[in-house]
Amino acid sequence: MEYPGNLFVVAAPSGAGKSSLVKALLELDSHLVVSISHTTRPPRGQEQDGREYWFISEPEFRGMVERGEFFEWAEVHGNLYGTSRAAIEARMRAGEDVVLEIDWQGARQIKEIFPNAIAVFILPPSYEELLQRLKRRGEDSPDVIDQRMRNARTEVAQARHFDYVIINALFETALFDLKTVVHSQRLKYAAQLRSKPVVFRALELS
Numbered sequence: 001m002e003y004p005g006n007l008f009v010v011a012a013p014s015g016a017g018k019s020s021l022v023k024a025l026l027e028l029d030s031h032l033v034v035s036i037s038h039t040t041r042p043p044r045g046q047e048q049d050g051r052e053y054w055f056i057s058e059p060e061f062r063g064m065v066e067r068g069e070f071f072e073w074a075e076v077h078g079n080l081y082g083t084s085r086a087a088i089e090a091r092m093r094a095g096e097d098v099v100l101e102i103d104w105q106g107a108r109q110i111k112e113i114f115p116n117a118i119a120v121f122i123l124p125p126s127y128e129e130l131l132q133r134l135k136r137r138g139e140d141s142p143d144v145i146d147q148r149m150r151n152a153r154t155e156v157a158q159a160r161h162f163d164y165v166i167i168n169a170l171f172e173t174a175l176f177d178l179k180t181v182v183h184s185q186r187l188k189y190a191a192q193l194r195s196k197p198v199v200f201r202a203l204e205l206s
Contacts, residue, residue, distance in 0.1 A: 004195045005092035006185055007114060008032075008099040010178075011107045012122035013152035014077070015134040017168040019052075021122060022101050024175050029182065032097045035088055038064065041079035044139050072102065072109035077147060081106065095195060097182070104158040118185050120178065121162040125169035127152065 012018035026032055038054045040061050049055050056064075061080045065073055073082030083100055091098050100110065110117050124130040130152060134145045159165050164181050168174040185191055193200050 002116075002194055003089070003092035004095040004197075006097040006182075006191055006195075007088070007092060007110070007117040008097065008182060008185070009107045009110050009117050009119045010099060010101050010122065011104045011119070011155075011158075011162070012168075013124065013130065013155040014148045015130050015137065015152075016122045016124045017133070017171065017174065018101055018122045020171070021166075021168065021175055021178055022099055024171075025099070025178055025182070028175075028179060032099055032182065033091060035083060035091070035098050035100050037100070037102065038070075038082045038084065039079055041077075041081075071113060072106040074103055074105040074109075076103045076105075077144075077151065083110070097186070104155055104161075108158075108161060116190070118164070118181065119162040120164045120166060120181055121159040122174070123156065123159060123165060123167045125167055129169075 010018055010022055022034060026034055036050065036052070036054055038056055038061060040056065040058045041053075043049070043052070043055055047053065058080065061073075061082065064070060064082065069085060070082035071085045071088055073080065075081075081103065083102060083106060088098055088100075100106075102110070104121070107119050111119055124133070127149070131145070131149055134140060134148055140148065166174050166177045166181075186195070193205070
């Protein structure tokens with residue numbers, strides 16, 4: 001799939017700051033759009049259907065799986081999450097750069113389907129800090145936090161399979177690093193060739 005747009009995949013253990021970083025990046029970069037995933041989990045806090053996620057029932061989700069409508073899907077913390085194939089392809093075909101916020105399982109599935117995707121893993125500075133962030137968030141029960149901390153050990157171990165790793169110790173620094181990854185990818189030869197084929201043909205480079 002040689003689309004003019006780039007695909008960025010961002011994964012992290014729960015509480016590492018992935019969503020906050022991506023949200024801040026979108027405010028800084030008008031050429032980047034976020035893909036809204038489908039999930040069976042209920043909305044948290046002020047989340048709205050069609051903004052943070054498409055919130056659907058498990059039977060609806062399973063039906064989409066059977067029809068092959070997902071690029072990738074996985075079960076995370078007891079809930080199902082999936083990325084719409086049609087939505088991603090349409091945006092990239094139009095030349096938009098798309099960012100996906102997904103778990104490590106989905107990220108590895110995306111890389112198998114679309115090797116040009118840029119995979120970024122967000123790490124916390126320590127497990128102790130991760131625990132404190134989950135507690136400060138105030139969205140989960142102690143049992144859920146315990147489960148997320150157990151899962152974090154498995155999730156953190158997947159960082160070695162990603163193209164880039166960003167340690168979110170200081171938010172401003174991590175945001176700068178994420179912005180740098182996106183900008184650097186756009187300047188790679190293959191990415192420029194896909195996004196500006198007319199220039200490359202004029203210069204007899206393609």
